Amino acid sequence: xxxxxxxxxxxxxxxxxxxxxxxxxxxxxxxxxxxxxxxxxxxxxxxxxxxxxxxxxxxxxxxxxxxxxxxxxxxxxxxxxxxxxxxxxxxxxxxxxxxxxxxxxxxxxxxxxxxxxxxxxxxxxxxxxxxxxxxxxxxxxxxxxxxxxxxxxxxxxxxxxxxxxxxxxxxxxxxxxxxxxxxxxxxxxxxxxxxxxxxxxxxxxxxxxxxxxxxxxxxxxxxxxxxxxxxxxxxxxxxxxxxxxxxxxxxxxxxxxxxxxxxxxxxxxxxxxxxxxxxxxxxxxxxxxxxxxxxxxxxxxxxxxxxxxxxxxxxxxxxxxxxxxxxxxxxxxxxxxxxxxxxxxxxxxxxxxxxxxxxxxxxxxxxxxxxxxxxxxxxxxxxxxxxxxxxxxxxxxxxxxxxxxxxxxxxxxxxxxxxxxxxxxxxxxxxxxxxxxxx
Amino acid sequence: xxxxxxxxxxxxxxxxxxxxxxxxxxxxxxxxxxxxxxxxxxxxxxxxxxxxxxxxxxxxxxxxxxxxxxxxxxxxxxxxxxxxxxxxxxxxxxxxxxxxxxxxxxxxxxxxxxxxxxxxxxxxxxxxxxxxxxxxxxxxxxxxxxxxxxxxxxxxxxxxxxxxxxxxxxxxxxxxxxxxxxxxxxxxxxxxxxxxxxxxxxxxxxxxxxxxxxxxxxxxxxxxxxxxxxxxxxxxxxxxxxxxxxxxxxxxxxxxxxxxxxxxxxxxxxxxxxxxxxxxxxxxxxxxxxxxxxxxxxxxxxxxxxxxxxxxxxxxxxxxxxxxxxxxxxxx
Numbered sequence: 001x002x003x004x005x006x007x008x009x010x011x012x013x014x015x016x017x018x019x020x021x022x023x024x025x026x027x028x029x030x031x032x033x034x035x036x037x038x039x040x041x042x043x044x045x046x047x048x049x050x051x052x053x054x055x056x057x058x059x060x061x062x063x064x065x066x067x068x069x070x071x072x073x074x075x076x077x078x079x080x081x082x083x084x085x086x087x088x089x090x091x092x093x094x095x096x097x098x099x100x101x102x103x104x105x106x107x108x109x110x111x112x113x114x115x116x117x118x119x120x121x122x123x124x125x126x127x128x129x130x131x132x133x134x135x136x137x138x139x140x141x142x143x144x145x146x147x148x149x150x151x152x153x154x155x156x157x158x159x160x161x162x163x164x165x166x167x168x169x170x171x172x173x174x175x176x177x178x179x180x181x182x183x184x185x186x187x188x189x190x191x192x193x194x195x196x197x198x199x200x201x202x203x204x205x206x207x208x209x210x211x212x213x214x215x216x217x218x219x220x221x222x223x224x225x226x227x228x229x230x231x232x233x234x235x236x237x238x239x240x241x242x243x244x245x246x247x248x249x250x251x252x253x254x255x256x257x258x259x260x261x262x263x264x265x266x267x268x269x270x271x272x273x274x275x276x277x278x279x280x281x282x283x284x285x286x287x288x289x290x291x292x293x294x295x296x297x298x299x300x301x302x303x304x305x306x307x308x309x310x311x312x313x314x315x316x317x318x319x320x321x322x323x324x325x326x327x328x329x330x331x332x333x334x335x336x337x338x339x340x341x342x343x344x345x346x347x348x349x350x351x352x353x354x355x356x357x358x359x360x361x362x363x364x365x366x367x368x369x370x371x372x373x374x375x376x377x378x379x380x381x382x383x384x385x386x387x388x389x390x391x392x393x394x395x396x397x398x399x400x401x402x403x404x405x406x407x408x409x410x411x412x413x414x415x416x417x418x419x420x421x422x423x424x425x426x427x428x429x430x431x432x433x434x435x436x437x438x439x
Numbered sequence: 440x441x442x443x444x445x446x447x448x449x450x451x452x453x454x455x456x457x458x459x460x461x462x463x464x465x466x467x468x469x470x471x472x473x474x475x476x477x478x479x480x481x482x483x484x485x486x487x488x489x490x491x492x493x494x495x496x497x498x499x500x501x502x503x504x505x506x507x508x509x510x511x512x513x514x515x516x517x518x519x520x521x522x523x524x525x526x527x528x529x530x531x532x533x534x535x536x537x538x539x540x541x542x543x544x545x546x547x548x549x550x551x552x553x554x555x556x557x558x559x560x561x562x563x564x565x566x567x568x569x570x571x572x573x574x575x576x577x578x579x580x581x582x583x584x585x586x587x588x589x590x591x592x593x594x595x596x597x598x599x600x601x602x603x604x605x606x607x608x609x610x611x612x613x614x615x616x617x618x619x620x621x622x623x624x625x626x627x628x629x630x631x632x633x634x635x636x637x638x639x640x641x642x643x644x645x646x647x648x649x650x651x652x653x654x655x656x657x658x659x660x661x662x663x664x665x666x667x668x669x670x671x672x673x674x675x676x677x678x679x680x681x682x683x684x685x686x687x688x689x690x691x692x693x694x695x696x697x698x699x700x701x702x703x704x705x706x707x708x709x710x711x712x713x714x715x716x717x718x719x720x721x722x723x724x725x726x727x728x729x730x731x732x733x734x735x736x737x738x739x740x741x742x743x744x745x746x747x748x749x750x751x752x753x754x755x756x757x758x759x760x761x762x763x764x765x766x767x768x769x770x771x
Contacts, residue, residue, distance in 0.1 A: 091446075168452070252764055253763075324445050325444050325451060327451050331451045335449070336445060336446040336451060337444060337446070352451075357445040357451070359451050364514065366556050367555060367556045367704045368556060368705050368707075373710065378761055379759045383709070400758060412449075412450050413452065414454050414456060416461055417458050418457070420447075
């Protein structure tokens, strides 16, 4: 058994108290819904509806195109208004299906029907997950059916539910642990049905005692499921850190969790699996935390994928004061938005508004204090990598393990000189990887 | 475009930890040693401190203005250099020599190499060595003329334990001449030496502050002191003589050097292994200088600036193993 923590990492102000005690509010969309065809890792989906088509809730509107890709499902009923490029969270214009909501919420046939998952074959389970358009909802967006199809099922001995939620401000997973704990355990059992030799682990950071208590009660009679309490530290929810904390197995960037006998899925992903397999409900909803010091009523919302961020913001009472910065996702790995008029996608987890943009600080020279190296969970030398990156010395960048970087940003957070280490490293990493793909 | 929000790459939050805070902590940590220097050597020590600090800050300011670079003296780093330089000078040093040292430290050792973070040697120590070579006689005068006119100091001196004449020679020079030493005095610091190096107690107090504030780790100082002690035991030709050993550790600039100079971020290795290698090299080198280098009783400054030059090599040889690159024990 692991050490419940990992080397390196940081402790930050976590801001979770703003939203953690408020029940999740269901929010129905008012305006049009926008479904970008690329909201996952891999090939974009292909639109299978055209302008003017009628669609229902649960209807497939984008078809996975290739091995690593994912279906896109309509979260409302209505009419296809357009298929065109729209601005997304990433800042890119991506081909999207725009649906005008008819507010009737008509569902496709069989939607929501109960299914006895214990009687399903592995192939059926994987197929339901694939059809439901499920991807890693923790932020990575890797198609879940691919992740759940390793070379050898029998070699998987841990199925880990990632309930660490280590990013500050985010409480959507925490709320689900409190509000839908049975679905989490149900989803975990479904995954464990694929891996006969696996133990199920629900891994929760120790700053969530209530969630730990509920999960422990629920799993008390489960022989093959344990609750693991982890030390609170960012990035505890990072896949490689989590696997190490739970199993003491180390993973480098070239290996997959399955190579060390692990499958890791985020809380929301596990619930999506349960809904897809046991409730015939594909991935159409998302729990989004709206928080930050600029937001009037910070809380979690249960929203339809495709809804505009601006609508959720309005439901949270809007701004107390106009923020300098809006972030989709957590403050450490999220994406800054210059406008809130972008749709919620599968990997959206939060919308944060900050009065002060703490990243807007001037850099000063590196003094080699080594704090970045001390905090790096991968034991890299970020200041050195960034320096190589800044002078495009890709050879030395790779030699010093630049490709191992997991983008957690601990280095940039801690840097006393406020250097944008992560930006330099990530840019160089992407450049090296792009060249390798071309080669 | 005022209706758009800021965009930047992640992370969108930063720690409150800044270069300025680190440097300020170093200044705070040097206060006990500085105060003791003033107490021990009188107001002249304070004047030397002021001269070097002002010389350092002014040099950086003028250089940046002249070269049309951003003036960054507000980050306290020039002040730290000035303070460390003063603590490494005898209180009797003529002011112009002290000022020259300050100018050399900042202009030649720091700014010419590219300013903060780019110097290849510790500026204060390089300046000290520059002065040692240029003005060997002046640098070895550790006596201070009693400043009888300054009543305040007299009162403090008479009120507290009376210091009967700060000796002209440092304990290390005395030891070479075969004199015995008073270890308690050396710990408290009522001995000859440079302004800031005499009081082990004051230095350790400052070092404790730095460790508690996590500005420095103990890796370099401890590996330095321990390897130095081992070297003295092995080659000191005194066998296991604790008095001789402790006198060597408490005397001279070893503690000041180990905690405040060898730990200088810019001129020390970053990796944990590298820091230990660096500390051991310092210990051995200091031992060689102290025991075998003829007339020079003090080897800390030379050892540190020499090892500073080896830091890029040490860094290169001690790149840490990345997470997950080790062979996994259970073969999974």
